Amino acid sequence: MKDTAAPVPPSDRTRVRRGAEKAHYDEATLHAIVDDAYLCHIAFSDEHGAHCIPTASWRSGGHLYIHGSNGSRLLKQLVRQTCCVTISHLDGLVLARSAFSHTMNYRSAMVYGRFEAVEDDAGKHAALEALMDKLAPGRQAEIRPGNDKEYAATTVLRISLAEAACKVRAGGPNDDEEDLGWPAWAGVLPFARARTTPVADPACTVAAPAYVRDWQTPDAALAPIY
Amino acid sequence: MKDTAAPVPPSDRTRVRRGAEKAHYDEATLHAIVDDAYLCHIAFSDEHGAHCIPTASWRSGGHLYIHGSNGSRLLKQLVRQTCCVTISHLDGLVLARSAFSHTMNYRSAMVYGRFEAVEDDAGKHAALEALMDKLAPGRQAEIRPGNDKEYAATTVLRISLAEAACKVRAGGPNDDEEDLGWPAWAGVLPFARARTTPVADPACTVAAPAYVRDWQTPDAALAPIY
Ligand SMILES: Cc1cc2nc3c(=O)[nH]c(=O)nc-3n(C[C@H](O)[C@H](O)[C@H](O)COP(=O)(O)OP(=O)(O)OC[C@H]3O[C@@H](n4cnc5c(N)ncnc54)[C@H](O)[C@@H]3O)c2cc1C
Ligand SMILES: Cc1cc2nc3c(=O)[nH]c(=O)nc-3n(C[C@H](O)[C@H](O)[C@H](O)COP(=O)(O)OP(=O)(O)OC[C@H]3O[C@@H](n4cnc5c(N)ncnc54)[C@H](O)[C@@H]3O)c2cc1C
Ligand code: HEM
Ligand code: HEM
Structure with missing residues (x-):
């Protein structure tokens, strides 16, 4: 697994056509977008046709992981067909002088x-522990771990991040020259x-661990992604 | 258009099977979820197979609207086939005593x-004005409006919200009885x-209007959706 930003050439499916100047195909951009998402x-x-299902996701190395019940329609279908997985972050509304x-x-x-x-089993355990580590580092050691029956009822799937494209828009408005005076x-x-x-939980008598005490975003940390 | 919470029976496609106790099929729940989203x-x-494309969306009456270029692959495909439109809000991580x-x-x-x-034309104008009203009430009257050329290059699509399902999870963890002491x-x-x-914008000399001055969330308003 490479951890550097390798320039990956886009495939026929991943070549961004509209707004191609916003396209990124490097691993560093992709991993940052995936890691900043919970779903x-x-x-x-x-x-029944096309479906678009939201589900929790996390990354380990060069794969994105999801999980759920063995009985899930989603998970049963996903090992049978190619699919498209999308992650989006909305960073701001860009107000220009012209509507367009x-x-x-x-x-x-x-x-x-x-x-x-x-x-x-080992892979399944490691994957679900990686999910927990993403949410609440250290918590895995505190909770009642999954038992055999629970793991047996659970399906964990992964997809390679090899064929992917990113699109990023940042910064202020780009009005046409003639609109700048509006x-x-x-x-x-x-x-x-x-x-x-x-x-x-009202019934909880355990003191809050660090990942709970430090959870709340300090106001100063709410810096605009701009 | 009805503005009340009418109980709509689910179709074959919209009947929630997994976690059916979290399903809602009423208009009020659906409209609230759609209206709270920007995309x-x-x-x-x-x-090339399945695609999952993020795009700005807004509601007017019983329809969800999207827009883009006449040349967009997305918009050209969407008038030719049935599709599935999904909106999701992540409200919290629920930490239970057991991993499962x-x-x-x-x-x-x-x-x-x-x-x-x-x-x-009238419908297109009204739809894009509804988008602006959602983002920044009052701004439509301040900006340089779209001109004929711009509107002619733009496609606005809408889909009925009639066949839809919602799924909502709220509240604290539900550990099994035997895990409560963990x-x-x-x-x-x-x-x-x-x-x-x-x-x-650095070049902007216009005073901030109310929707800009009042934009920032007061800390007190960041109440958990719980
Ligand atoms: C928050 C948000 C709001 C948006 N709002 C609008 C809108 O209102 N109108 C609009 O036209 N577009 C909008 N977009 C852009 C939209 O996601 C598509 O990029 C655009 O609609 C073109 O789609 P297409 O299938 O015609 O693109 P094409 O360029 O033909 O797609 C070719 C390939 O490029 C890649 N690609 C395309 N879009 C993306 C993407 N967003 N991220 C990563 N890879 C991508 C995929 O591999 C795709 O198969 C928005 C995107 C985001 C994230
Ligand atoms: C933030 C978030 C995280 C989630 N994380 C996971 C996860 O980690 N694992 C997991 O198994 N599931 C997760 N879900 C639930 C997931 O969206 C599906 O409901 C679930 O995976 C079952 O999918 P299915 O196609 O097998 O469902 P089925 O119940 O067979 O779907 C039947 C029909 O019910 C409706 N429906 C299903 N899901 C939804 C939904 N979410 N919203 C509105 N209507 C719906 C649709 O009309 C669908 O066609 C998550 C949902 C959200 C919003
Ligand atoms: C040992 C660890 C875990 C196991 C074995 C496990 C197993 C499962 C299973 C079997 C389901 C399917 C439920 C159903 O469709 O009936 C599920 C759903 C889900 N799991 Fe996990 N899980 C584990 C940890 C986690 C963690 C740490 C999270 C993060 C918060 C999580 C989030 C979810 C979510 C959001 C759902 C969807 C529930 C819904 O449909 O509303 N899981 N999990
Ligand atoms: C008169 C009003 C408007 C018209 C005519 C219009 C038209 C268009 C057109 C033609 C595109 C396609 C660009 C392309 O793919 O080359 C587009 C994209 C887009 N529009 Fe609008 N628009 C209008 C208002 C708005 C408003 C108010 C918003 C809200 C912020 C908005 C958000 C977007 C976004 C996010 C895109 C996607 C750009 C991208 O791919 O990065 N538009 N619009």
Whole structure:
């Protein structure tokens, strides 16, 4: 596995045509977009047509992982067909002087390929521990671990991140020259994902560990992604 | 158009099978999820297989709207096939005492159907003005409006919200009885979409209007969706 930003040539499916100047095909951009997300949307089809299902996702090395019940329609279909996995972050509304030049700041990634099942117990355990580590580092050692029955009921799938494209828009508005004098406010209204006050279970008597105490976003950290 | 929460029976495609106790089929839940979103993900297919494309979306009455270039692959495909449009909000990480009982709080909506083009000029103008009203109420009157050439290059599509399902998970962890004594912190780590400090275009000399001055989320308003 490479950890550097290798320039990967786009495939027929991943070559961005519209707004191609916003395209990125390097691993560093892709990994950063995937790692900043807790969920993805997956497009696949069955006898009812196209479906777009949101599901928790995380990265380990060069793969994106998902999990669920052995009985899940989603998971059963995904090992049978190629699909498209998309992750999007909305960073801001871009307000230009002309209506037509309005846009949004965003970071998105689209991955194409086929999921494969993580069949062996060790791989399954490691994958679900990586999910926990992403959410709450250190928590894996505190909780009641999964038992054989629970793992046996669970399917873990992974898809290679090899065939992927990213599209990123950042910065202020780009009005046409002749619109620059128009007397409208112009700039960006940014968004950020804030981590708000933890809510303990009423029955919980255990002191909050560091990942709970440190959860809440300090106001100063809510810097615009701009 | 009805504005009340009518109970709509699910179709074959929209009947939630997994976690059916989280399903909602009423209009009020659906509209609230759609209105709280700035973007959707759309699943469709072409000769390359399935695609999942993120795009800006907004609601007017009983339809969801999207827009883009006449030359867009996405928009050209969407009037030719049925598709699935999904909107998801991640509200929190649910930390249970047992690994297996961990989950997420979320609100999601899946809409099935076929997009139709908004062909008439008046409808196109009204639709794009509704988008602007959603983002920045009052701004439509301040900016340089779209001209004929710009509107002629733009496709606006809409899809009926009639065939849709929502799935909502809220509240604290649901550990099994026998895990309740396990000494791990249990509760919810909530997320919220924060509106952070506006960034004016360096060349902008116009005073910030109300929708810019009032943009930033007051800390007190970052209440957990729980
Ligand atoms: C938050 C957000 C809002 C957006 N709003 C709009 C909108 O209102 N109108 C609009 O036209 N577009 C919007 N886009 C861009 C949209 O995602 C598509 O890029 C665009 O619609 C072109 O789609 P296409 O299938 O015609 O593209 P093509 O360029 O033909 O797609 C070719 C290939 O490029 C890659 N690709 C395309 N789009 C993306 C992407 N977003 N991320 C990663 N790879 C990609 C894929 O591999 C795809 O198969 C938005 C994107 C984001 C993230
Ligand atoms: C943030 C988030 C994280 C999630 N994480 C996971 C995860 O890690 N593992 C997991 O198994 N599931 C997860 N889900 C639930 C997931 O979206 C699906 O509901 C689930 O995977 C079952 O999919 P299925 O196609 O097998 O469902 P089925 O119940 O067979 O789907 C039947 C129909 O129900 C409706 N439906 C299904 N899911 C949804 C939905 N989410 N919203 C609205 N309508 C829906 C659709 O009309 C669908 O065609 C998550 C959802 C969200 C929003
Ligand atoms: C008169 C009003 C508007 C018209 C005529 C219009 C037209 C268009 C067109 C033609 C495109 C396609 C660009 C391309 O693919 O080459 C586009 C893209 C887009 N528009 Fe609009 N638009 C309008 C208003 C808005 C507003 C108010 C927003 C909200 C912020 C917006 C957000 C976007 C976004 C996010 C894209 C995608 C750009 C990308 O691919 O990065 N538009 N618009
Ligand atoms: C040992 C570890 C874990 C196992 C064995 C496991 C197993 C499962 C299984 C079997 C399902 C399917 C439920 C169903 O469809 O009936 C599921 C769903 C889910 N899991 Fe896990 N899981 C584990 C850890 C986690 C963690 C750490 C998270 C992160 C918060 C998580 C998030 C979810 C979510 C969001 C769902 C979807 C529930 C829904 O449909 O609302 N899981 N998990």
